[in-house]
Amino acid sequence: MLFEELQPDLQQWLRSVVNQGYKTEAIVDSLRKAGYESSVSSAVQEDITALRDAREKVAVPSRNPSPWDSGVKTTSDREVQVLMTAQKPNLVLFGNLLSGEECDELIALSQPRLKRSKVVNSQSGQSGQHAMRTSSGAVFRFGEFPLVKRIEQRISELVDIPVSRGEGLQVLNYAPGAEYKPHHDYFDPQYPGSKKYLQRGGQRCATLIIYLNDVEAGGSTVFPSTGVNVYPRKGYGLFFSYADEQGGLDPLSLHGGSPVIAGEKWVATKWMRLRDYVDEKTGA
């Protein structure tokens, strides 16, 4: 039985017990005790093996000493705080990444071009509106405004990924009730719709979400497979990486923007590729 065909609750439980290191026999045994038929419990054995293999292939090995050990990272124009790191998934929470004025200016620049956000259909590769992503968004071309150029340069120095490997900076706005349901930012190579995206700069390997305002309630960035939950704070940034050169992808990077309960939420997202990114419209 394919992992995707299992009940979502069962998928989540399996991920969690595999991540906690439980042995296959113990997991299957628990399923039997919980009343699952033996045909189901034996069918999930393959899924368990696949989950474990994927975990072992996880991107970005931990570096020792870590580049974040000093708790700050000084770029050519800013001293950014390193507030928290994790390895599974590999993430870093930054403070003081943007000033309050920079956040406000980015929101103002995006406002005239906000449009309902889209998602990519994994089968067809077409992008379109979907209930799983109910934000509005705007995309900037490389260095389109001096502020965008400055932020792109700062991000590149901060996470050590060349500007040329970044997709255009996106600003997203979530009204109350809007959300981005859990998803992976990488393109799963087993789906036909991923092909054309993978051709433009290779796999997506990392994401930086910059929070542009404080949200009154809700709107956290949540990683359901690990229980990590990050609340938006103006000027903070959340970086996570999930793909390596060998094709390893980290399923634990599953994440979403939880529904805004009160107020609104503004973020800027920078997605990064393994190779130089080729823009669809400009071809460069």
Ligand SMILES: O=C(O)CCC(=O)C(=O)O
């Ligand atoms: O809004 C968020 O917290 C998540 C955004 C996100 O997942 C993305 O832009 O890829």
Ligand SMILES: [Fe+2]
């Ligand atoms: Fe995402």
